[in-house]
Amino acid sequence: MSDHLDSAIIFEPLSDAFAQDPYPTYAAMRAQDTPYYYEDADTWMLTRIADVEAVALDPTMLRSVSHLMNEQECIDLKKKMNWHDMPHHERFVQFSMLDSEGDVHTRLRKMVFREFTPAAINKHRQAIEIIVDRLLDALMDRPEIDFVEDFASHVPGHVIGHVLGVPENDRPQLRIWSEDIVQFWNIGRTEDDKRLAESATTEFYHYLQSLLAERQKAPKDDLLTRLLAEKNAGNMNEDELVSTTMLILKAGHGSTIDVLCSGMHTLLKFPDQHKRLRETPSLLKTGIQEMFRFESPLPYFHRFATQDTVVAGRKFKSGTRFGLLYGAANRDPARFENPDEFDVARSPNRHIAFGGGTHFCLGNHLARLDMDVIFTRLHERFRSLSLIDESPKYKNGLSVRGPESLRVAWTPA
Amino acid sequence: MPKITFIEADGNRVETMAQAGNSLMQTAVNAGIAAIAAECGGVCACGTCHCHIEPDWFGRLVPPAVDEADMLEFVIDPDEHSRLSCQIKITDDLDGLIVYVPESQT
Ligand code: HEM
Ligand code: FES
Numbered sequence: 001m002s003d004h005l006d007s008a009i010i011f012e013p014l015s016d017a018f019a020q021d022p023y024p025t026y027a028a029m030r031a032q033d034t035p036y037y038y039e040d041a042d043t044w045m046l047t048r049i050a051d052v053e054a055v056a057l058d059p060t061m062l063r064s065v066s067h068l069m070n071e072q073e074c075i076d077l078k079k080k081m082n083w084h085d086m087p088h089h090e091r092f093v094q095f096s097m098l099d100s101e102g103d104v105h106t107r108l109r110k111m112v113f114r115e116f117t118p119a120a121i122n123k124h125r126q127a128i129e130i131i132v133d134r135l136l137d138a139l140m141d142r143p144e145i146d147f148v149e150d151f152a153s154h155v156p157g158h159v160i161g162h163v164l165g166v167p168e169n170d171r172p173q174l175r176i177w178s179e180d181i182v183q184f185w186n187i188g189r190t191e192d193d194k195r196l197a198e199s200a201t202t203e204f205y206h207y208l209q210s211l212l213a214e215r216q217k218a219p220k221d222d223l224l225t226r227l228l229a230e231k232n233a234g235n236m237n238e239d240e241l242v243s244t245t246m247l248i249l250k251a252g253h254g255s256t257i258d259v260l261c262s263g264m265h266t267l268l269k270f271p272d273q274h275k276r277l278r279e280t281p282s283l284l285k286t287g288i289q290e291m292f293r294f295e296s297p298l299p300y301f302h303r304f305a306t307q308d309t310v311v312a313g314r315k316f317k318s319g320t321r322f323g324l325l326y327g328a329a330n331r332d333p334a335r336f337e338n339p340d341e342f343d344v345a346r347s348p349n350r351h352i353a354f355g356g357g358t359h360f361c362l363g364n365h366l367a368r369l370d371m372d373v374i375f376t377r378l379h380e381r382f383r384s385l386s387l388i389d390e391s392p393k394y395k396n397g398l399s400v401r402g403p404e405s406l407r408v409a410w411t412p413a
Numbered sequence: 414m415p416k417i418t419f420i421e422a423d424g425n426r427v428e429t430m431a432q433a434g435n436s437l438m439q440t441a442v443n444a445g446i447a448a449i450a451a452e453c454g455g456v457c458a459c460g461t462c463h464c465h466i467e468p469d470w471f472g473r474l475v476p477p478a479v480d481e482a483d484m485l486e487f488v489i490d491p492d493e494h495s496r497l498s499c500q501i502k503i504t505d506d507l508d509g510l511i512v513y514v515p516e517s518q519t
Binding site: 053 | 442445447450451452453454455456458459460483486487488489517518519
């Protein structure tokens, strides 16, 4: 099916070279007249922002088509994906708001949307400042740190734990559960990986059950209490509540760590832009927006066509799988002037790092607030920040983007 | 082609000729109004295409549907003339419409 032009492109998304710099490959793919067919995944890869946006916004293009299948087809699919024998994972992870459509999706999203509006999220600013300050306090006497492991990887578990209402002492466990659950999607999954994902899901489920029982007796001002009220009012069932909670954690965990670290790395790579941001703190908002564009932490999602369709001027059959390469679309010169330049004042900056359409990222304001607090604090508390390793290794694979580690030297202000 | 005027938070006026059938949000984006972030792309899922309609014009628009009214509760600094620009369809009788754009949506 692939046409001869595609052979000119070397698309090896698992390779180290791609991980270090996927953007030349994306540029070559974008320059082709037709989307790139990636045979290994039977997927048409879209790299132009106009095509990516058109598919993300098309109501006939769905993330999940399981609700259109009969029972046997569903069982066959689960076997094919090798996740048929993981009862809790199936109940709470494979089913989620993100993988539901139509009325179910709308209803579930309504249950949580009010908690993630700019006004609701801004109320968490002080709590996030305290979390960040505490993490930094513990590192202040170190001349250098691994920004990933020593700092960033602790942030989202604490922040999301705070938003949900998880007691402070239990929050470090959220990171472990989240990582154990999502490693399931790593390439080359083994039976051990499956067992780990299933047991983490089970433990997290039992833990949530005990928290919910506490909230039933003594309600608090937190997301879990409000979700419980929705459940008690008959607006969602317990499985939906648990799965939504797990989704919020897993969607917001790795993505936050990756963009914090790639954002830090990018600032240090472009000292002129970093200096500009330090001198003019009012640029932080556009600067953060640019960090999401420049190194989009979740660069790849997919959609299925549910009817015959035309994409990028070419006809496709119902059932075709499309890859939405948000990371490639965000470097499209058709939308962004000098797309490979990092410009902290870029405006307008209509990137698609948070997706588009009905599944548009629920947690985007929280992610931005984390970044806002962290870069503000880093600039206040440190006179200088610099890279020790000029070219840190980035994670392999198409679905995530962020450095594995990032050694940074710093001098307190 | 109806003429639409956007007044940005700093007072800057942007006049543009709109295409009937487009949304007011698309019109703003095409006119380069940066503060209309419109992050979900126009499906009433983000609230970042919020604008204030000139009071004289407000009552002349087709009123918001339930989805839009729900979302308007969640935008930054709503007032009685708030609308989501992605839910307003441009028609020829909107010629002369004046729209105030908030400073920021996020
Ligand atoms: C830090 C950077 C983040 C990025 C780049 C990001 C990106 C995205 C994208 C692209 C989607 C849509 C997926 C698709 O198109 O199929 C999405 C959905 C979602 N995100 Fe985020 N996200 C981030 C952080 C967060 C955070 C912090 C949370 C929650 C605390 C969160 C919660 C969600 C949820 C619940 C959905 C599903 C929404 C739905 O199905 O309606 N995300 N995110
Ligand atoms: S563009 Fe998202 S609600 Fe209008």
